[in-house]
Amino acid sequence: MQFDSGDEAFLIKSIMQGDALLILGAGASVSSKNSYGQPVKTGGSLAKLLAERAALPYESETLTEVVSAVRGQYLSDVQIGSILAKEYKGTFPSDELISLLQVCWRRIYTFNYDDSIENIQKKTAQIRRYYNGMVDSAAEFEGPRFLHVVHLHGDINKPE
Structure with a gap:
C-alpha cells in the first residue's frame, strides 16, 4: 500500500502519540499456534473441521453455511463450543x-x-x-x- 509522504508522517505521528x-x-x-501447536484455524479450515465432526462431506462451503447445516441437527451448541475452545483457547x-x-x-x-x-x-x-x-x-x-x-x-x- 502506498501512502503519500504527508499521510505517512501523520500515521507515524498518530502511532507514536498513542492516538491510532x-x-x-x-x-x-x-x-x-493453537494449544496443540498447530496453526490457528481460519474460516475454511474451521468449516471443514465442523463438517468432519458432524460426519458430513465438506465441499468448500463457507463457515456460515456449515454452521447452519450442523448446528442443532448434527452438533449441539455444547459440542460446537467444545470444538471452538479446543481450537481457540490457550x-x-x-x-x-x-x-x-x-x-x-x-x-x-x-x-x-x-x-x-x-x-x-x-x-x-x-x-x-x-x-x-x-x-x-x-x-x-x-x-x-x-x-x-x-x-x-x-x-x-x-x-x-
Whole structure:
C-alpha cells in the first residue's frame, strides 16, 4: 500500500502519540499456534473441521453455511463450543502479534475469536482490558495507560 509522504508522517505521528486505532483481521492470528501447536484455524479450515465432526462431506462451503447445516441437527451448541475452545483457547501468539503490542494504541478492534492477544505474556506498553463486542457495552477511552481490546465477532473467553 502506498501512502503519500504527508499521510505517512501523520500515521507515524498518530502511532507514536498513542492516538491510532489498530484493526486486526483473520490474518493477525494466522501465524499464531493453537494449544496443540498447530496453526490457528481460519474460516475454511474451521468449516471443514465442523463438517468432519458432524460426519458430513465438506465441499468448500463457507463457515456460515456449515454452521447452519450442523448446528442443532448434527452438533449441539455444547459440542460446537467444545470444538471452538479446543481450537481457540490457550493459543500461542506469533512474534508479529507480540511486536504489535509493544506499541501504544488508542484501541484495538479484532475480528479474531481466539485468545492470542490475551496470551501475550511479554511486558507490553499498556494495561489491557478485553471486551466481547457481541455482548459488552462500549467503554469510554481511559487514557493512554489502558488499551481496550474489542473482539468484534465474539471472544472465546466470554462466549455469548
